[in-house]
Amino acid sequence: MADTIDDRPQLRVLIVDDHPLFRSGLRAALDSAVDVEVVGEAGDAEALGVLVDETRPHVVVMDMGLPGISGTEAVRGLGSSHPGLPVLMLTMAQDDASLLAALRAGARGYLVKGAGRDAVLNAVRTVATGGAVFGPEVADRIAAQLAGVRRAVPDQPFPELTQREAEVLELVARGYDNRRIARELVLSEKTVRNHVSRVFAKLQVAHRAEAVSHARDAGLGATPPSQVP
Incomplete structure (x- = not known):
């Protein structure tokens, strides 16, 4: 049932998500509110600045794990090209590294x-008026970190990864190919490929460049790759 609030100014929303069915459902949910209008959609952030100029949104609702340019990079880019434009991340990523990367960006x-329609609409309205919004699970983790509560594996940016997978991701983030990683870790290339595949699955990324982007957003790969002889 659509909202019946007709004295609010129209909030223009741009959706950026690489899943067409999810975009369609989110658009329907937002458009069902009389004070919200979806003015554009995109499946990636490659031309996001141009799209923002064309559609002039008040809020951008964006996924974290976009192909190519990650959601975090896109937020950072909008902060430079369109300062003051609020971005609401709506994502599957629930790890602390993704959360902190988005906030820093x-x-x-x-x-x-999975948040309900009312929660998403409230979030859009809140960030459009200068507020900040976090889901209950996210808010609990922020509170715990601010209170200095140490979490399990606190120094591990991606706690879902095993120690070996984290080592592989660190070298991927440095720009090493599988052969170089195999040499560094004294593993077979087949074993490295298996580790890389599991890392991609756990991070929900489709290709190496996306994995590198996520890893670097979390502070991995800071050491530049040395020249291979």
Whole structure:
């Protein structure tokens, strides 16, 4: 049932998510509110600045794990090209590294996909008026970190990875190919390929460049790769 609030100004929303069915459902949910209008959609952030100029949104609702340019990079880019434009992250990523990366980049809100229509609408309205919004699970983790509560494996950016997978991701983030990683870790290339595949699955990324982007957003790969002889 659509909202019946007709004295609010129209909030223009741009959706950036690489899943067409999810975009369609989110658009329907947002458009069902009389004070919200979806003015555009995109499946990636490659031309996001141009799209923002064309559609002039008040809020960008964006996924974290976009192909190519990650959601975190896109938020950071909008902060430079369109300062003051609030971004609400609506994503499957629930790990602390993704959350902190989004906040450092300048996101004004962070909701996990699966949040109800009313929660998403409230978040859009809140960030549009200068507020910040976080889902209950996210808010609990922020509170714990601010209180100095140490979490399990606190120094591990991606706690879902095994120690070996984390080592492989660190070298992927440095720009090493599988052969170089095999040499560094004294493993077979087949074993490295298996580790890389599991890392991609756990991070929900489709290709190496996306994995590198996520890893570098979390602070991995800081050491530049040395020249291979």
